[in-house]
Amino acid sequence: MDRRSSRCSLPGYPRPGVLTCLLIMAAFFLTYPILRTLSLKLHSAFTGTHISSTYSIVFVNCPNEQIARDMARAVLDKKLATSVNILPKTASLYFWNGEIEESTENLLLIKTKTSKVHTLSDYIRLVHPFEIPEVFSLTMDQGDERYLKWLEEGLAKD
Template sequence: MDRLGSRCPLPGYSRPSVLICFLILATSFLMYPMLRTLSLQLHSAITGSYLSGTHSIVFVNCPNEQIARDIASFLWKGEIEEATEVLLLIKTKTSKVLMLSGFIRLVHPFEIPEVFSLPMDQGDVHYLKWLEEGMEED
């Protein structure tokens, strides 16, 4: 009997059935997001570090400002918070994000300013070339 057949969990079958293999594969595929999330949380808890991909940014289109305000109201320190904020977009090299974050912490009035970056994976080739040419090299 071959190796695969000797490990078959079903009596009377010399090889695992295609259905069992499919079920194992489908279960693994369906559980991957949950297992990944749990492993990221466990790693962060043990090491005290942040892993890329743990958090997400959600962009929401709203038909008007009032709907946006209703959605944006949130609980902060036991009270409903509704703040006006201005979004500043800074385009820079990924290698300079850490230095930029340090500068922002020095000059920003919030105790913990909201600073994060998203990599530019795609875009207009002409714009990306213009952006690259406009940034100084260190």
């Protein structure tokens, strides 16, 4: 028996192949998000505290108040958020097609779970009138525990 093969296996067990190692690594990486989510939920349930990055605020600009209200209602109806603030008449300056543009828009502040941000962003891109809607999020690092519990309850499945 050569020395290299004896280093990689335990006595009495066959030497694992490269494919086996790759499958184990793939299984770990595929289940990691699920395991992390479960551990965060367990921690929150046992300690009653908020875990940083569990909730996010999503920012979306809309061309007018009616579109902003329609979008806010749709997001709430689909249980993609618990709360949406509409900030009126936000002045926006930006580059578009090589030119500086200026417009008045309404800003949505959408409060949701971080795990729903991707689905929420996909939905907004689907219904938003802009070719490239402004959609970005920031995670909440701190917050009133009662408010965060209310956010959680508002996003619970029916």
